[in-house]
Amino acid sequence: MKSGLMILLLIAIGIGIESYYSLDKKNKQLERRISELSRPKVSLEVQRQCSQQAKLAFDSDHLDRDAGDSSSYSNHYNPYLGKCFVLIKHSAGSHPSLDIFLTDAYEGREIAS
Numbered sequence: 001m002k003s004g005l006m007i008l009l010l011i012a013i014g015i016g017i018e019s020y021y022s023l024d025k026k027n028k029q030l031e032r033r034i035s036e037l038s039r040p041k042v043s044l045e046v047q048r049q050c051s052q053q054a055k056l057a058f059d060s061d062h063l064d065r066d067a068g069d070s071s072s073y074s075n076h077y078n079p080y081l082g083k084c085f086v087l088i089k090h091s092a093g094s095h096p097s098l099d100i101f102l103t104d105a106y107e108g109r110e111i112a113s
Contacts, residue, residue: 053086054073057103070091085111
């Protein structure tokens with residue numbers, strides 16, 4: 001009698017553990033799905049506009065550079081902030097230095113250098 005109860009108890013514990021891991025796995029899948037769905041979506045049009053504005057910001061910043069200087073830029077749209085950023089890198093030809101500026105592409109406000 002005791003051995004029969006012991007077997008039933010072990011089976012019940014095994015089923016409980018299996019159910020727990022199954023529910024835990026489903027819970028993690030749901031958490032990933034919620035995270036994916038709550039991420040802001042950025043349309044290609046918004047990214048294109050950011051890219052164009054970054055080029056305008058770079059070109060306006062680039063006007064006062066010397067002919068031997070080297071400059072480049074990259075842009076990034078942050079959907080959480082709703083901001084378009086442009087990173088401008090400038091290297092002067094006359095002396096070895098690298099200047100890096102992060103600006104808001106629309107406001108023209110320098111954020112970091």
